[in-house]
Amino acid sequence: MSRLINIKIDGKNIQANEGANLLQVAHDSGIKIPSLCYHKKLTPTGACRLCVTKIKGTNGLVMSCTVSVKEGMEIIAFDEEIEETRKHILDYLLAEHNDHYDGTYHDEFREWLIHYGLDKHENRKYPNISKTLNYKIDDSSPVLTYDASKCIKCFRCIKGCDEVQGKNVLSFSERGITSYIIAGFDQWNESECDGCGECIQLCPTGALVEKPHRDEIQLENLEKKVVTTCPYCGVGCQLELTVQDGKIVRSDGVEGVLPNDGRLCVKGRFGYDYVHSKERLTTPLIKRDGKFVEASWDEALDLIATKFTEIKEKYGHDALAGYSSAKCTNEDNYLFQKFIRVVFGTNNIDYCTRLCHASTVTAMLKSIGDGAGSNSIEDFATTDCLFVTGNNIIETHPVTATYVKNGKYAGKKIIVCDPKWTPLVKYADIWLQPRLGTDVALLNGMIHAIIKEDLIDPDFIEKRVDRGMEAYEELKQLVEKYTPEKTEEITSVPKEKIIEAARMYARAKTAMIATGMGLSQQVTGTNNVFSLINMMMITGQIGKERAGIDPPRGQNNVQGATDVGCSPIIYPGYIPITNEKNRKRIAKLWSVDFEALSGKPGLTTVEIMNAAYDEKIKGMYIMGENPMLTDPDLNHTEKALNKLDFLVIQDIFHTETTPFADVILPAASFAEKEGTFVNSDRRVIRVRKAVESPGEARDDWKIIVDIAEKMGYSLGDYNTESEIFDEIAQAAPIMAGISYDRIEHQGIQWPCPDKNHSGTSTLFLEKFNTPNGKGILNPVEYIPQSEQTSKEFPFILNSGRILYHYHTSTMSRRNKSLTDFANESYVLMNPGDVIKFDLTDGDKVKLTSKQGELVTALQASDQVAEGELFMPWHYSEAPVNRLTRGDLDPFSKIAAFKLTACRVEKFVS
C-alpha cells in the first residue's frame, strides 16, 4: 500500500497516493486538465503537451501526465499563461489536422478545439497545411479505417495495442511531419491485426474509426447506451451497446469494470450484427407433411403440451429429456432444469458442457471438490508462472489472453503445452509439443522431474493433501518409471524441455494452470486432469492467491448453466440429486411433493442421444443447442434424432438440428433479454435488454413457463428476471448473497454465501471442497490411446476453434466483419506429409474416418507435427464431427473429439 500524501492543485487540498500520476489525480479530483495523449489504461506518453501545468519549485511548464505526486507538491493547473500555451499547442496541432467531423465518433480533440474557440477559423493563428501533406487513408481492414490526416500522433493506439492487448501490431512509419501509423508493411489487411478494435476505442480524434455501420451512426440521434455482457466466450466482457433507431450500431468495452476493463476482442466488438439478421426466427413453426409452417404461439404450445404429456403417460418420465443452453441466461437455464425435473419428472437434463469440460470438472470435483476456476481472470497477468495446456487461449479467450500477455511483458513465465502451434507460443518461454494423446505421460514425466529435483512442497502435502506423505509416496512410486528418457520416447518432447518446464513450474512463487479442450476431449480426459492436479498439489501451487487451476469456459454461460443445476446429477449449487435433505429443501422451495422429484441420476448429453437411438428417449426439448454439429459421430446423431417421436427446438436461428424438429420456437437473443451470466471466474454478471426481439420471438424463460402451464404445472409466478434470480439464490447456496441490486455496476464472484459477503476471488485458500477439506491425489498411469493410426487411416486428426468463429458459428457467421476475416474450412497438414502423400497446398481434399467423410481445403503448415492434422470445427459444410467417434471417457462421458484416425486424399468431384 502506498502512503497517502497531501498536494495542492490551484489552492485545493487533495489527498492522493504517493507516486500517483498527477494528471490522473487531478482528473479524479474533478480538475479537468486538458489532455489528449493520456489514457489511464496506458503508460504516460507526454506527446500532446496539452496537460502542461506549473509546479512550485520547478522551472517552466511541466506536462502533468509525466509527473508523480509527492508530499507537499503545489500545482497551478490553470492560469492565463498556461491556458494561452494550451490554446497555442492545439492551434499548432490543428495546422496539420483535417478537422472535418462527421458526427459518428466521440472526438476529444474537437471538444478541446471548441473549448478554446478554435473551431472558429478567425481564432486560428496558423494556416492549415494538412492537404499539402498528402496523408494517406488505409481502408483495407475489414473492420476499421485509418485516416492519417486526422491523426495527432498521440501513441494511444500503439500503446493500446502493445500495453493493453499485448499484440504490438502498430507502429509509426516515416518520421517528422510525414509520419503516420501503420499496421504490418503499411497495409492493414495484410498485417497481424486481428481486428479487436482497442485502437478505435482509444483514438481521441477519429483517425481510427470502425467500418461497420459508419454510414448509419449519428451520435446526435443516439437512442441509448446499454451495458451488458458479451454473448460469445466465457470471459464475460462488459459491453456498452450503442442503440440507434432500435438497432445496435456499436459495441465498446466498458472501462474500469472487471473482468475486461474496456478490453474486447473482434467478436465482442464487431460480432453483434446477427441480432438483426433477416434470418432470425420470428414466429413459431410446426412441421406439417415434412414442411415447416408458421403457427401461432397458442397453437405451437398446445401441440407441445399434448405431445410431451402423451409421451410421459405412454412411456414414462424417463422417456423425455432436455438439452439446456450455455448461451442462455441463468434465469432461462434455472427454469429449464426446473421444468425438466418438475414437469417431465426426470433428471435427463444436460447440455454442451458435457462435450467440453466434463472431464476437467469430474477430475476437479473428485480431487479438490469444485469444478470452477480457482482464480480471477486478472490474475493471469500477475501469476509468476502460467502453464497453458491444451488451450489455445489467444483464440478462444482473447481477452483473458491479453492479461497473459501483460504478464509476459512484466517478466512472468509462460509454458505452453500443445501438440499444435498456437499464437501463445510466440510469447512462451517453453513450448512442449507432445504427440496427440500422450498428456498423462508428459505430466507424469514432469512430476518425476519435480520429485527427482526435490521441488515438492512437503508442508503443503502434509497439511492440505488427504493422507499427506503416504498419498505422495504412492504417486512417487507410480511416476518412478516416467524418467525423462522414457517420457521423451512416449511424447517426443525432448527430455531437457520436460525438466526445464518442471523446474519453471515448481520453482515459481505462484503458478496457475489454464487447461482446455486439448486435455479434456479425450477418452483419457479425466486422467489427464488428474495428472495435472497431482503436479499442482505436490508443488503446493494451489491454495494461495494467483495459484490454482483454471479451465476457461468456452461459452458465455457454460459456467452458469451448471451452477443453476442443468446437470443430470446435481441440483443448483452443485448439490447431488442423491442428497435427499437437499431434495426435500428444493421440493419445498419449488412447492412440489418430494416424491415428485426423481432421485435417479439422469442421462448425459451423448447418453441421451444414444438412448434416443435405442428408442428409449422418445421426446426432447432442446433450448439453444445444435447437436447436429456439436455431437461426436454425427451420422449416429442424425439417426437418433430421426427416431424421436417428438422434438421441440427453441432457438434464435434455424440450425443444422432444426430440420429434425417437430416444432421450432423463436427465442430472444442476448441483446433482447434481462438476466445474468456466470463467466469463467465465477462472476455473476448482468445481461441487459438493448433492443426488442424480432417478430414474435420471446424470452426463453417465458416460453418455458408457458409450456409448463399448458401441461398443467406452475413453475412460479415471476414478474421479472430479478425474481427468478432471487429464487436461484435460495436454491444455490453458493449464490445466496447475490441479487441484482448488488451486481448493478460490477459482478460478484461466487461463492457468496450472504448479503454482506463481497464474493470470492480465489478458491481453496483454506480448504478444499472435499468431504474432509483435503485435496486428493489420484495417481494415474499413461494408457496409449485406443485410437491409433493404421495403414488405412495414417493420420490423427485434432480439431479446435479459431478466433473469428464461435461454437457452431450460428451467430458468428452472420457477421460480415467476422466472415471477412475467416469463412472457409481447412485442414492443416505438416509440409513434410504434404509432399509424402503427393498433395499440394490449397488442394481440395477428402478426409475419411471410420465414422464418415468430408471435403475441405488443404493447408500446408508446420503448426502441426508430422502424422497429425488440425481442423477448425465451426464450419457446417465441412463438419469435423462427421469424422469423430462416440467413444467416451468412462468417468466423465466426454467424447474423444481430439483424436480421430483418418486418411486424406485429393478430392475428385
Place this chain on the structure above:
Amino acid sequence: MERSEVLKQFKPDHENMLNILHALQNNNSQNYLSEEDLKIAASYLNTTYSHIYGVATYYTMFSLKPRGKYIIRVCNSPVCNMENSTKVIEEIKKNLSIEVGETTDDMRFTLELSECLGKCEEAPGMMINEDVVGNLDNVDFKSIFDNYN
C-alpha cells in the same frame, strides 16, 4: 548468401535489428530491403511486421525499393550547398537521365541526397557506395561513372 546465413551472424535480439537490416540490404542484389527481407527479420526477432517496417522507413539508409548496384549520395548539407551542390545534382541528373531517388534503367546507379559526409574541405562532394569523391565543381561525371560497372 541465403538470408538464413545472413541472420546467423547475429543473435536474435532487438538491439541487433539495425545491423540485421543493413546486412540483409547489403546481401540483396538490388540493394534494398524486399518484403521477404523484412518478413524474415521480423520472424527472426520474434516481432511484428510494423516494428521492422517502422525502423526501415525511419532511416534513410534503408530503401524499400530496388536500387542500382551503385548508390550515389550527393551531399546537400550547408557547406556543399554553398559550394553549389545544386549544380552538381543537376549535372548528375542530366548525365544519368534520372531524378533524385530514381535508378538508371540498367540498374547501375541510384541517385540520392545525403547529409554532411564530413568532407567539407573537398566540397561539393558525394559518395559512390563506399567511395568519397570530392571537388566536384568542374569534373567530367561520365568518366567518373565509367569506373563503376
